[in-house]
Each structure stands twice: as structure tokens, then as C-alpha cells.
Amino acid sequence: MGGPIHYSSDFLTDKSAKIFVAGHGGLVGSAIVRKLQSLGLTNLVLRSHSELDLTRQSDVESFFAAEKPQYVILAAAKVGGIHANNTYPADFIAINLQIQTNVIDSSFRHGAKKLLFLGSSCIYPKLAPQPIPENALLTGPLEPTNEWYAVAKISGIKMCQAYRIQYKWDAISGMPTNLYGPNDNFHPENSHVLPALMRRFHEAKVSKAKEVVVWGTGSPLREFLHVDDLADAVVFLMDKYSGLEHLNVGSGKEVAIKELAELVKEVVGFEGELVWDTSKPDGTPRKLMDSSKLLGLGWTPKISLKDGLVDTYKWYVENVVKQ
Numbered sequence: 647m648g649g650p651i652h653y654s655s656d657f658l659t660d661k662s663a664k665i666f667v668a669g670h671g672g673l674v675g676s677a678i679v680r681k682l683q684s685l686g687l688t689n690l691v692l693r694s695h696s697e698l699d700l701t702r703q704s705d706v707e708s709f710f711a712a713e714k715p716q717y718v719i720l721a722a723a724k725v726g727g728i729h730a731n732n733t734y735p736a737d738f739i740a741i742n743l744q745i746q747t748n749v750i751d752s753s754f755r756h757g758a759k760k761l762l763f764l765g766s767s768c769i770y771p772k773l774a775p776q777p778i779p780e781n782a783l784l785t786g787p788l789e790p791t792n793e794w795y796a797v798a799k800i801s802g803i804k805m806c807q808a809y810r811i812q813y814k815w816d817a818i819s820g821m822p823t824n825l826y827g828p829n830d831n832f833h834p835e836n837s838h839v840l841p842a843l844m845r846r847f848h849e850a851k852v853s854k855a856k857e858v859v860v861w862g863t864g865s866p867l868r869e870f871l872h873v874d875d876l877a878d879a880v881v882f883l884m885d886k887y888s889g890l891e892h893l894n895v896g897s898g899k900e901v902a903i904k905e906l907a908e909l910v911k912e913v914v915g916f917e918g919e920l921v922w923d924t925s926k927p928d929g930t931p932r933k934l935m936d937s938s939k940l941l942g943l944g945w946t947p948k949i950s951l952k953d954g955l956v957d958t959y960k961w962y963v964e965n966v967v968k969q
């Protein structure tokens with residue numbers, strides 16, 4: 647793949663530049679907004695899902711014609727855990743293809759200088775070599791429980807590459823690993839494992855339940871990154887990276903789901919038993935990414951899983967439980 651295109655980034659220095667953070671209200675988008683504001687980048691244009699449905703091409707075109715943001719960070723998507731992905735395949739492929747196609751194309755047509763597209767580690771083959779390098783993409787069959795979402799995300803990477811090749815346009819892609827943190831989705835069925843267990847253990851502690859059900863066998867391994875570390879990586883990529891290839895964004899540390907469940911149980915302070923529901927899918931056995939290319943550019947994650955869990959549980963109790 648082509649190396650970085652040499653350019654002098656003024657992403658961090660041009661404080662007046664208008665930045666559109668699509669999906670600003672979500673786990674990732676809200677962390678990116680916090681990070682940008684902390685850096686004095688406050689000329690942000692933000693639209694909630696109800697204000698601007700990014701699946702509606704004509705509405706997206708009108709928005710870009712009116713706002714003409716210089717930078718676009720695409721953190722809007724239809725997102726969910728293994729059960730949601732496995733249950734709503736049409737939503738996960740159609741909505742994500744519509745959002746990303748509309749935003750990438752309109753960003754280009756209305757003169758954005760740069761766009762960052764966010765994919766996910768689920769784009770890689772189910773049995774990719776571990777840790778997974780970027781060039782493992784499209785080298786084998788996908789994990790069936792989220793192949794619909796994965797195909798949409800792979801198409802987003804390819805669309806950014808195609809616009810760079812045909813139009814010499816600075817579109818880049820980042821592939822985050824499993825994320826967690828403040829403002830996550832804590833839905834009992836449709837969320838990812840970490841917030842799902844945090845909520846279930848908290849509710850079990852309060853109700854003095856004897857046991858908590860955890861899905862699958864507990865043996866799959868997952869890599870986790872705190873969303874504030876991801877937001878730091880997003881700003882780093884916007885400022886320092888311009889290349890054809892997508893870059894992995896991971897913590898480099900994996901944990902078995904059983905170990906994660908024990909950790910969340912300890913942080914929440916639940917003292918009952920775990921019961922494993924093996925009727926629920928395990929999904930891919932491992933998806934630890936090789937993030938050495940991004941690390942080689944100078945970025946490093948800073949928040950440990952234990953510290954991140956404590957921070958997230960504090961946020962959960964103060965912002966979700968007390969609502």
C-alpha cells in the first residue's frame with residue numbers, strides 16, 4: 647500500500663477550522679468532542695440523529711452545501727454487540743453503507759480538506775493471524791455473527807482509498823478495537839460485553855441476586871481500548887497521518903471474557919456467582935490487532951483496563967443509575 651502522502655497538517659494549529667463530528671452524541675463521538683474542545687478546537691458543527699439523519703442523501707447534501715466543514719470525523723454508525731449484529735443483519739449493512747457513502751461523498755463534493763472514517767477490528771477474517779496486521783484484510787472468511795457490519799466497514803475503507811486514488815483526496819481510515827467508557831450503550835441485549843456486564847452486575851448487586859448470567863463459554867479473547875485513548879488516536883491521525891492504508895488502533899492487550907467478567911464483577915462489587923449461557927454465541931475466538939504502524943508514528947494508549955473500568959463504573963453510577 648502507498649505510504650503517507652507528505653503534507654503539512656494544520657489540523658491542530660488552525661483553531662478556526664470548522665470540524666464536523668458525525669455521531670457526536672455517541673460513545674466515540676462524545677469522546678472526540680471532549681478531546682477537540684480540550685485542545686481549543688471549538689469551531690465544531692454537530693448534528694444529532696434527529697436533526698440530521700445521515701442515511702438521507704439529500705439531507706446530507708444540503709447540510710454539507712450549507713456548512714462546508716474543512717474537516718470531517720465520521721463516528722456515526724449503526725453499532726451494537728454480538729447479539730444485535732446477529733439479529734439485525736439488514737440494519738447493520740444497509741444503515742452503515744448509507745451513512746458512510748453519503749458522508750464520504752458529500753464531504754469530498756463540498757471541499758472538505760480531510761475525512762477520517764472509523765471501521766472496526768471485526769473487518770478481519772475470523773481466523774486471521776494474531777496479532778492481526780492491516781494486510782490481513784480480505785484474506786479469509788469473516789466472523790458470521792457480524793459479517794454484515796464488517797462488509798459495510800470494509801466498503802468504507804475501500805471508498806476512502808478510491809477517493810484518494812481518483813481525486814487525490816485526503817481520506818483516511820482508522821480501525822479501533824473493542825471500545826468502552828463514558829456514554830457507552832448499556833442496553834441489556836444490544837450492547838457490547840463490557841457495558842452489558844457492568845449494568846448486569848450493578849443491578850444484581852442492588853437486588854442482592856445470587857447469580858449473574860454471562861453469555862457464551864467465557865473462552866474468547868478480546869482487546870479493549872478506553873474511548874479517551876481512541877479520541878487521542880483520532881486527533882493524532884487527523885494531524886499526522888495521510889495514507890492509503892487503514893491503521894489499526896488497539897491497546898495491544900487482550901483478556902479472556904471470563905477474566906473480563908471477573909474484573910467487572912470486582913469493580914462493581916457483586917459477590918454472587920457467574921452462570922454461563924452457552925446458547926449465546928462466542929463470536930470470533932480472538933481479534934488482537936497489531937497496531938505497530940500507528941505506534942511507530944508515535945501514538946501510545948495510556949489508560950489501563952482496570953483504571954478504565956473504575957472510571958467507567960463511576961460514570962455509570964453518576965449518569966445512568968441516578969437518572
Ligand SMILES: NC(=O)C1=CN([C@@H]2O[C@H](COP(=O)(O)OP(=O)(O)OC[C@H]3O[C@@H](n4cnc5c(N)ncnc54)[C@H](OP(=O)(O)O)[C@@H]3O)[C@@H](O)[C@H]2O)C=CC1
Nearest residue numbers: 669671672673674695699700721722723725766822824825
Ligand atoms: N463501540 C465499539 O466497541 C467500537 C466502535 N467502533 C466504531 O466507532 C464509531 C462510533 O461507534 P460508537 O460511538 O460505539 O457508537 P454509538 O452507537 O455510541 O454512537 C453512534 C452515533 O451515531 C449516531 N447515528 C446512528 N445512526 C445515525 C443516523 N442514521 N444519522 C445520524 N446519526 C446516526 C447515533 O445517534 P443515535 O444514538 O441518536 O441514533 C450515535 O450518536 C462507529 O463507526 C463504530 O463502528 C469501532 C470499534 C469498536
Ligand SMILES: C[C@H]1O[C@H](OP(=O)(O)OP(=O)(O)OC[C@H]2O[C@@H](n3cnc4c(=O)[nH]c(N)nc43)[C@H](O)[C@@H]2O)[C@@H](O)[C@@H](O)C1=O
Nearest residue numbers: 727728731766768792837838839842860861862927928929
Ligand atoms: C466491537 C465489535 O463488537 C462485536 O463483536 P464482539 O467483540 O464479539 O462483541 P461483544 O462485545 O458483543 O461480545 C464479545 C464476547 O463477549 C461475550 N459476552 C458475554 N456476556 C455478554 C453480554 O452480556 N453481552 C454481550 N454483548 N457479549 C457478551 C460474547 O458472547 C462474545 O464472546 C461486533 O459485533 C462488532 O460490533 C465489533 O466490531
